[in-house]
Amino acid sequence: MYYECCVCKKTRQDAILHHFPCTEKRLTKWLKCLNRDDLKKASPEQISKLFVCQKHFEKRFITSKSRLIGKAYPTLFTEDEISSGIASLQNTENVDPQTDHSYSSRKRHFDHTYSRAEPLKG
Numbered sequence: 777m778y779y780e781c782c783v784c785k786k787t788r789q790d791a792i793l794h795h796f797p798c799t800e801k802r803l804t805k806w807l808k809c810l811n812r813d814d815l816k817k818a819s820p821e822q823i824s825k826l827f828v829c830q831k832h833f834e835k836r837f838i839t840s841k842s843r844l845i846g847k848a849y850p851t852l853f854t855e856d857e858i859s860s861g862i863a864s865l866q867n868t869e870n871v872d873p874q875t876d877h878s879y880s881s882r883k884r885h886f887d888h889t890y891s892r893a894e895p896l897k898g
């Protein structure tokens with residue numbers, strides 16, 4: 777069985793998968809970088825079962841033993857960023873309307889966690 781990168785949405789046999797950080801401060805940082813509503817709503821237990829593959833981390837965050845340094849956080853998300861290894865700092869600011877379009881038309885049913893991500897309050 778292979779684990780799945782929650783960013784790529786596919787199993788990665790060619791990249792090391794990393795757990796989300798356990799400390800709240802770093803976890804908040806990761807979630808901010810990932811900018812995903814489903815992850816922001818997810819419980820700590822759900823988060824603990826998720827992985828981010830090493831392709832989303834800049835080289836400066838990776839040790840010679842292929843581990844993440846303490847303050848590492850994911851910054852590479854697009855094909856360009858991953859292949860160049862350089863984060864484009866504006867990627868959260870300029871949202872291309874076309875991108876939104878393709879998201880909705882390419883809706884797939886791998887998001888079974890969505891239905892369970894509703895917080896039970898009260």
Ligand SMILES: [Zn+2]
Nearest residue numbers: 781783784829
């Ligand atoms: Zn990935």
